[in-house]
Amino acid sequence: MTVRISDDAVAIACGADDVAAAFIAAGVTVERVSSWGMHWLEPLVDIDGSGYGPVSVDQVADIINGNAPSLGRIEDHPFIAKQTRLTFARAGKTRPLSLDDYYASDGWLGLARAREMGAQATIDTVMTSGLRGRGGAGFPAGIKWQTVARASGDQKYIVCNADEGDSATFADRMVMEGDPFMLIEGMAIAGFAVGADKGYVYIRSEYPHAIAKMEAAIKLSAHLVAPFVLEVRVGAGAYICGEETSLLNSLEGKRGEVRAKPPLPALEGLFGKPTIVNNVLTLAAIPWVLQHGGEAYAAFGAGRSRGTMPIQIAGNVKHGGLYEVAFGITLGELVHDIGGGTASGRPVRCVQVGGPLGAYIPPAQFHLPFDYEAFAAADALIGHAGVNIFDDTVDMAQMARFAMEFCAVESCGKCTPCRLGSTRGVETLDQIIAGKNVAANLALIADLSETMKFGSLCALGGFTPYPVMSAIKHFPEDFNR
Amino acid sequence: MATIADILAEHNDKEGPLLPVLHDVQKIFGHVSEEAMREIAQALNLTRAEVHGVVSFYHDFRKEVEPRPVLKLCRAEACKARGVEALVPIADNQNRIKVEAIYCLGLCAVGPSAMVGEKVYARLDGAKFKILLEAM
Numbered sequence: 057m058t059v060r061i062s063d064d065a066v067a068i069a070c071g072a073d074d075v076a077a078a079f080i081a082a083g084v085t086v087e088r089v090s091s092w093g094m095h096w097l098e099p100l101v102d103i104d105g106s107g108y109g110p111v112s113v114d115q116v117a118d119i120i121n122g123n124a125p126s127l128g129r130i131e132d133h134p135f136i137a138k139q140t141r142l143t144f145a146r147a148g149k150t151r152p153l154s155l156d157d158y159y160a161s162d163g164w165l166g167l168a169r170a171r172e173m174g175a176q177a178t179i180d181t182v183m184t185s186g187l188r189g190r191g192g193a194g195f196p197a198g199i200k201w202q203t204v205a206r207a208s209g210d211q212k213y214i215v216c217n218a219d220e221g222d223s224a225t226f227a228d229r230m231v232m233e234g235d236p237f238m239l240i241e242g243m244a245i246a247g248f249a250v251g252a253d254k255g256y257v258y259i260r261s262e263y264p265h266a267i268a269k270m271e272a273a274i275k276l277s278a279h280l281v282a283p284f285v286l287e288v289r290v291g292a293g294a295y296i297c298g299e300e301t302s303l304l305n306s307l308e309g310k311r312g313e314v315r316a317k318p319p320l321p322a323l324e325g326l327f328g329k330p331t332i333v334n335n336v337l338t339l340a341a342i343p344w345v346l347q348h349g350g351e352a353y354a355a356f357g358a359g360r361s362r363g364t365m366p367i368q369i370a371g372n373v374k375h376g377g378l379y380e381v382a383f384g385i386t387l388g389e390l391v392h393d394i395g396g397g398t399a400s401g402r403p404v405r406c407v408q409v410g411g412p413l414g415a416y417i418p419p420a421q422f423h424l425p426f427d428y429e430a431f432a433a434a435d436a437l438i439g440h441a442g443v444n445i446f447d448d449t450v451d452m453a454q455m456a457r458f459a460m461e462f463c464a465v466e467s468c469g470k471c472t473p474c475r476l477g478s479t480r481g482v483e484t485l486d487q488i489i490a491g492k493n494v495a496a497n498l499a500l501i502a503d504l505s506e507t508m509k510f511g512s513l514c515a516l517g518g519f520t521p522y523p524v525m526s527a528i529k530h531f532p533e534d535f536n537r
Numbered sequence: 538m539a540t541i542a543d544i545l546a547e548h549n550d551k552e553g554p555l556l557p558v559l560h561d562v563q564k565i566f567g568h569v570s571e572e573a574m575r576e577i578a579q580a581l582n583l584t585r586a587e588v589h590g591v592v593s594f595y596h597d598f599r600k601e602v603e604p605r606p607v608l609k610l611c612r613a614e615a616c617k618a619r620g621v622e623a624l625v626p627i628a629d630n631q632n633r634i635k636v637e638a639i640y641c642l643g644l645c646a647v648g649p650s651a652m653v654g655e656k657v658y659a660r661l662d663g664a665k666f667k668i669l670l671e672a673m
Binding site: 065066068069070095096098220221222223224225226228229261262263264265287289290291292293294295306307308309310311312313327368369370371372373376377399408411412442444445446447450455458462465466468 | 551552553554555556557559560581587590591594595596597598613614615616617618619639640641642643644645646647648650652655657658659660
């Protein structure tokens with residue numbers, strides 16, 4: 057008997073190591089694989105395709121003896137069966153650091169195809185795919201690549217932004233911990249396409265498991281991506297370094313302060329050289345795009361949002377985890393049909409999509425399709441596609457205050473609207489929460505938000521008004537008690 | 538034990554070596570001292586002000602050693618939605634463990650979550666959180 061148990065951080069945090077040790081102690085062979093992404097079932101034990109979970113150590117004997125109830129075939133579970141997994145095709149199935157498993161599951165075919173068709177055809181394929189940056193801005197990846205390819209310079213860089221700091225997001229972490237060779241392949245393809253021989257993966261220090269997996273995977277696959285050379289760099293606990301120009305400064309060994317654009321990083325990026333800065337999910341989508349062709353990827357999706365999006369369903373949710381699906385699915389489907397509503401069993405009051413800079417969205421807008429343009433039209437953003445669910449016990453005035461507080465803590469300090477505005481915002485919201493001059497202070501917050509939105513250098517100060525103003529707009533009763 | 542000079546030598550061939558150097562110094566010495574900053578500045582041809590600016594910018598680097606064990610408790614939105622704020626009074630009611638706020642461990646569907654060193658914990662409730670603190 058061989059059992060498969062994930063060694064991803066969620067599984068480990070839920071006790072997977074102890075469960076694995078119990079199986080080993082009972083003489084059972086254990087394979088540590090990536091996570092299926094059904095987080096409410098972790099630690100999930102997979103025996104010949106059938107699932108058991110969440111498993112605790114005291115259930116191990118019953119599972120071995122066949123006395124434990126099975127969840128049935130994992131692949132047929134509605135949470136998995138309804139997904140379109142392109143980027144997460146290997147999730148739950150392969151050992152993250154096994155080159156054999158990676159080869160056996162179509163690994164390196166995208167890189168081989170790119171080398172065969174040549175650099176410009178590779179860029180054209182990415183262009184055709186319609187793939188847009190998955191970090192939040194949604195900028196077309198092909199155009200960025202083309203810009204770097206055409207830029208002159210003896211040295212160019214590929215930088216992978218793995219500073220996944222948004223609450224309710226974990227897809228980057230799952231890629232790095234579960235399928236690190238896919239990310240390496242994507243970066244190698246990018247390097248080949250634009251003529252860059254050096255790549256950096258900038259990973260936040262809060263992700264020790266991802267750092268360890270990426271470092272190991274880079275060593276194991278160095279000969280396969282040569283002459284392209286990769287290196288992991290570790291962040292140091294600054295949320296702002298997820299902003300691409302802060303990240304570049306941090307990589308250079310400087311304070312993670314935002315740079316003014318232009319110049320674009322594509323032309324003057326890391327150490328002033330032409331640089332692709334792409335999110336983990338963008339680069340991780342590349343091997344599939346190259347293997348299957350741009351048209352095949354573009355066949356998924358809606359409007360100008362092509363392909364699939366690994367959506368992260370999180371917070372107070374019954375069935376949370378990684379849900380990869382073509383763009384166009386509605387919020388209501390994600391929250392209720394797939395997520396199963398709240399974990400607490402109480403009514404859903406709102407969701408926050410897109411991390412700490414994303415808008416709070418009430419159930420009245422759950423018809424919104426997951427699509428960059430549809431969200432923008434509703435004064436919301438997809439961001440890194442984290443969907444954070446709250447029940448009716450949430451105090452929206454406190455959440456608005458937290459948005460300002462978070463901005464104050466994490467502001468790099470370079471521009472005034474963000475640095476000062478966030479602190480003044482906390483103070484003003486404290487006045488509102490205390491019931492002092494509520495109407496005047498709400499007007500002040502609206503005015504301050506306008507200033508931050510239009511006057512800040514980057515998305516931290518510029519988007520903090522989204523959660524604040526959406527909370528005030530949709531839940532005014534919480535601001536006037 | 539490695540010296541600052543050893544750490545600097547180890548990262549000698551890196552582009553932009555300051556953060557990797559500071560991470561190692563923090564890991565080995567538990568903080569980045571004034572003397573360490575001076576030595577690093579000298580070796581990397583930076584001013585002391587530049588090094589100090591970097592050390593003070595990032596939450597991970599400490600200027601003084603924290604004598605107590607440290608637990609990092611996620612207090613970002615997803616863990617708030619799952620009730621982390623109810624755990625905060627438990628942390629505040631003791632002084633033996635330094636409980637620091639952290640913003641997201643990427644365990645957002647199984648929170649509240651925490652990290653001690655590189656070990657992660659999820660699905661915390663009051664009882665589990667107390668046991669975790671007591672075991673430290």
